[in-house]
Structures are given as C-alpha cells and as structure tokens.
Amino acid sequence: MENQGLVNLEIIDLVLAFGLVLLSIGLARLMKVGHEGQMLWAAVRMVAQLLLVGYLLHFIFAVKSPLPVIAILLVMGAFSLQVIGGRIRNRMPRFYQVAGTSIFIGCGAVTFLFCAVIVRYTPWYDPRYLIPLAGMIIGNSMNGASLAAERLAAEMRERRDEIETALCLGATGRQASQSAVRSAFRAALMPTVNTMAAMGIVSLPGMMTGQILSGTEPVVAVRYQIAIMCAITGAVSITAYLILLQGYRHYFTQAHQFRDE
Amino acid sequence: MSEFGSENSVSVQVERVSVTRKSQEGVETEIVREISFSARRGEITVIIGPSGGGKSSLIRLLNRLAEPSGGRILVEGTDIATIDPIELRHRVALVPQKPFMFAGSVLENLQRPFLYRQQPLPSAGSEAVLQSLSLAKLDPSLVERDARSLSLGQQQRVGLARGLITKPSVLLLDEPTSALDRRTSDALAATLREICHSQRLTVLLVTHDLRLAERLADYCLYLEAGRILEEGRGEDLLAHPKSPELIRFLEEPGAEV
Numbered sequence: 038m039e040n041q042g043l044v045n046l047e048i049i050d051l052v053l054a055f056g057l058v059l060l061s062i063g064l065a066r067l068m069k070v071g072h073e074g075q076m077l078w079a080a081v082r083m084v085a086q087l088l089l090v091g092y093l094l095h096f097i098f099a100v101k102s103p104l105p106v107i108a109i110l111l112v113m114g115a116f117s118l119q120v121i122g123g124r125i126r127n128r129m130p131r132f133y134q135v136a137g138t139s140i141f142i143g144c145g146a147v148t149f150l151f152c153a154v155i156v157r158y159t160p161w162y163d164p165r166y167l168i169p170l171a172g173m174i175i176g177n178s179m180n181g182a183s184l185a186a187e188r189l190a191a192e193m194r195e196r197r198d199e200i201e202t203a204l205c206l207g208a209t210g211r212q213a214s215q216s217a218v219r220s221a222f223r224a225a226l227m228p229t230v231n232t233m234a235a236m237g238i239v240s241l242p243g244m245m246t247g248q249i250l251s252g253t254e255p256v257v258a259v260r261y262q263i264a265i266m267c268a269i270t271g272a273v274s275i276t277a278y279l280i281l282l283q284g285y286r287h288y289f290t291q292a293h294q295f296r297d298e
Numbered sequence: 299m300s301e302f303g304s305e306n307s308v309s310v311q312v313e314r315v316s317v318t319r320k321s322q323e324g325v326e327t328e329i330v331r332e333i334s335f336s337a338r339r340g341e342i343t344v345i346i347g348p349s350g351g352g353k354s355s356l357i358r359l360l361n362r363l364a365e366p367s368g369g370r371i372l373v374e375g376t377d378i379a380t381i382d383p384i385e386l387r388h389r390v391a392l393v394p395q396k397p398f399m400f401a402g403s404v405l406e407n408l409q410r411p412f413l414y415r416q417q418p419l420p421s422a423g424s425e426a427v428l429q430s431l432s433l434a435k436l437d438p439s440l441v442e443r444d445a446r447s448l449s450l451g452q453q454q455r456v457g458l459a460r461g462l463i464t465k466p467s468v469l470l471l472d473e474p475t476s477a478l479d480r481r482t483s484d485a486l487a488a489t490l491r492e493i494c495h496s497q498r499l500t501v502l503l504v505t506h507d508l509r510l511a512e513r514l515a516d517y518c519l520y521l522e523a524g525r526i527l528e529e530g531r532g533e534d535l536l537a538h539p540k541s542p543e544l545i546r547f548l549e550e551p552g553a554e555v
Contacts, residue, residue, distance in 0.1 A: 202398035204363060206460065207387045208414040292362055292383045
C-alpha cells in the first residue's frame with residue numbers, strides 16, 4: 038500500500054505554523070504577562086533543537102552498537118535536568134543531585150523494562166525505537182520532577198507552622214513532612230492522570246498522531262500508545278517518588294530540626 | 299539559697315548560650331549572645347522584651363527545635379545535646395504562638411504524640427486524654443469536635459492539652475496570648491499558673507505582653523538585642539526596673555502593667 042496520505046511539509050508551511058507562536062506571544066504582550074522574551078526564546082529553541090535532532094537521528098539510526106545510544110540518552114537526561122533547574126522558582130536544597138539521580142533511576146528502569154520485557158525488539162538498543170521512547174519517558178518525567186520539586190518547596194514553606202508543631206509533638210522529619218510530601222506527589226502525577234483520562238477522546242497524543250500521519254494502521258498505533266502511556270505513568274511516579282523521598286530529608290537536620298532557608 | 303532547702307530546685311540551666319543566624323548574603327549576626335540563666339521547678343519564668351530581641355530564638359533551643367552556636371543547656375542536670383531530640387520533645391513541651399490544629403477532631407489532635415511514636419492511641423475516655431483536657435480546662439464534651447472549628451482561645455487550650463499529654467517536666471510557651479483578647483488571655487494565665495503549681499512543672503514563657511508577665515512571672519528576665527539586661531523576682535523587676543532599657547520598655551505606649 039502506498040503512503041498516499043503522507044504530505045511533506047515545506048519550509049513555507051513551517052513558517053506559517055510559526056505564525057501561531059507569534060500570535061501567542063502577541064497575546065501574552067497584550068495581557069502584559071512579561072514573559073514574551075522567554076516564550077520567543079523557547080520557541081526558537083524548539084525549532085533549532087528539533088531541526089538539529091532530525092539530522093542527528095538520521096545518522097544515529099545507523100549506529101550498530103549500544104554505547105553511543107546510551108551516551109545520547111544520558112545527554113538527553115542531563116539536558117532535561119538543566120531545563121527544570123532553570124525553570125523552577127523555589128529550588129530545594131541540593132536540587133541537582135536529588136533530581137538527577139531520581140530521573141536517572143526512574144527513567145532508566147522504566148525504559149529498560151519497556152524495551153527488554155514489553156516490546157522485546159532486537160537489538161534492544163535499536164536507536165530507532167530506544168531514542169524516541171526514552172525521549173517521551175524522560176520528557177514526561179522531567180515535568181513530573183519539576184512539579185514535585187517545586188510543589189515540595191512551596192509546601193514546606195507554607196506548612197512551616199504545621200511541620201514545627203508536629204516536630205514539637207515528637208514527630209520525625211519524615212512524619213512531620215508527610216502531608217507536604219503527599220500533596221507534592223499528587224501534584225506531580227496530576228497532569229499524567231488527566232492525560233490518561235482524556236486520552237483518545239479529548240486528545241490524540243503526539244506519538245500516535247505522528248504514526249498515523251506517516252501511515253501506520255490506527256489499531257497498531259493505539260496499542261503502542263497504550264504501552265507508552267503506561268510507561269510514562271510508571272516513570273513519572275517513580276521519578277517523583279524518588280525526588281520526594283530524598284528531597285524532604287534536605288529540609289531537616291539529623292536532629293529533626295526544620296531548616297530555615 | 300540553700301542547696302538542700304525547700305527552695306524550688308533548678309530544672310533548666312542555660313549556660314553562655316549564643317545563637318547566630320546566617321543571612322542570605324552569608325552575613326552572620328548574633329541574635330542571642332552568651333546568655334546564662336536558670337529556671338526552677340514549680341515556677342513560671344517569664345522572658346520579656348521587644349520583638350526581634352531573640353526571645354523566640356532562645357526558647358526554641360530548649361527543646362532542640364534549633365541548635366545553639368555556642369554554650370550548653372541542661373535539663374534536670376543532663377546536657378540536652380546528648381538527649382535524643384524526639385525523646386527530649388516529650389519531656390520539654392513547646393506550645394507555639396499559634397498552635398497548628400491538625401485536620402480532625404480534638405481527640406485526634408491529642409493523639410498525635412502517640413501516633414508519631416507508634417504507640418497505642420488513647421481513647422476519648424482514657425485517663426491521659428481526660429487529664430490533659432482537665433489541666434487545660436477544656437470540657438471533655440469537646441473531644442469529638444473538629445479542632446479547627448474551635449475559637450482561638452479554645453485552640454490555644456487544645457495546644458496546651460496536646461503538649462501536656464506526654465507528661466513533660468518542662469513547658470515552654472511562645473507568646474501564648476498574642477492572638478487572644480484580654481478576657482481569654484487572663485483566663486489562660488490563670489490556667490497556666492494552676493498547672494505549673496499542681497504539676498510542679500517548670501514553665502518558661504516568652505511574651506511582650508506585660509500584663510501577662512505581671513500576672514504570671516515568679517521570675518522574670520528582660521531580653522533585648524540578644525542579651526539579658528536585667529533579671530529578678532517577677533514583682534520586683536516589673537515594679538522597680540533599674541536599667542534604662544527596661545524602664546523605657548515599660549513606659550512604651552501600649553505597654554500597660
């Protein structure tokens with residue numbers, strides 16, 4: 038069967054599409070949001086990074102050994118860490134250490150499970166599968182991580198009275214920060230849970246749309262999407278859990294004292 | 299004072315204690331400077347002084363909610379730096395300025411210290427609950443009420459009962475009446491006096507409310523800019539201040555004794 042539905046986008050089409058970004062920046066300016074520069078910079082980065090990655094992938098897909106592929110995944114992880122590090126407003130103590138190990142373990146474990154146990158393609162490191170999959174998993178975990186870290190910092194500040202009262206009553210740091218940690222975990226998972234609930238009805242996710250646009254049978258694309266959503270949910274929750282598990286500790290001393298900023 | 303006499307014995311001893319705080323720019327300021335004093339069992343020791351003078355920072359050291367940068371603190375003769383902080387906080391209870399009420403009933407709030415220690419929770423009719431309610435002068439019928447629906451005065455008493463339920467030997471209070479009106483504040487003062495004497499507790503209270511200080515202080519310390527500028531028996535100190543700082547503090551508008 039010929040892929041007759043596959044339409045190649047020309048540069049001029051992309052320029053038209055970019056008009057929508059400019060429209061959104063215009064709206065932000067109209068509302069005096071004050072983030073126009075940041076929006077434009079993000080949009081320019083998006084274009085440059087995607088173009089670059091398109092060419093890169095072209096060469097990477099030809100790679101026949103696991104090490105370069107893993108190196109690329111690590112670079113992706115480090116990059117995501119740098120993105121949230123810059124974006125987050127209330128940074129918890131030792132943010133990079135905490136978020137870095139959490140993303141590494143959370144995404145690494147889920148990606149491995151997905152490739153080696155669920156999809157089982159050979160070779161397991163085939164960059165054509167591994168890189169886009171890991172990309173989706175890391176991208177979503179990055180959002181989860183930044184929500185978890187940001188919310189934890191905010192909760193710790195807002196719940197200061199509650200936490201100190203609990204400490205006075207003999208709570209450990211862990212017990213005293215339980216409700217702060219809980220609500221940070223909830224906040225981290227909220228977007229993923231919402232996405233799952235709306236999936237297929239409100240939104241056709243990017244990966245599935247892409248697959249269908251490039252000619253895959255919808256029934257096959259949907260199965261992939263289900264597996265991916267499950268992997269994303271798993272990775273986001275493991276990453277958020279690890280961030281919170283390590284993160285709350287840095288707000289307390291060994292003697293169960295709440296650290297002042 | 300005789301070592302063996304009937305005088306109240308020293309229960310809390312603060313020896314040359316300092317607290318430094320680091321600002322965000324990394325500049326260290328001393329907010330408590332080499333303070334020494336002692337507090338006796340069965341007495342109320344009141345620390346007065348202007349806000350920002352180091353009162354709250356000082357009292358937070360006594361249950362190790364914060365650590366001093368120098369000096370040491372003895373409770374019943376033991377350096378508290380050697381006591382497990384969780385253990386210490388059951389023996390030295392601190393009732394904060396505005397005690398936080400956890401979501402749930404008064405009973406659930408009183409059960410918190412047991413919950414944290416993973417001990418069996420006392421029931422509404424248990425001796426521990428009834429006794430702490432009666433010490434704080436709270437009606438036992440309030441036990442099932444939602445703690446956050448209570449008035450501020452009642453919440454302050456729940457905070458007190460919750461602090462007393464672990465049977466501490468030292469009770470610390472940070473500005474206990476700052477959110478209360480005059481009548482509620484007077485009633486709370488009477489309760490505190492009664493608890494201190496009936497339970498032979500060592501009570502340390504921090505306040506800028508001179509009226510409260512006058513009603514309660516067996517012993518009184520005046521703290522300003524991190525130093526104790528004057529101390530003495532409560533009624534003497536407040537009636538016959540000597541240092542110019544304390545005289546000025548007592549004369550300040552709004553200060554009514």
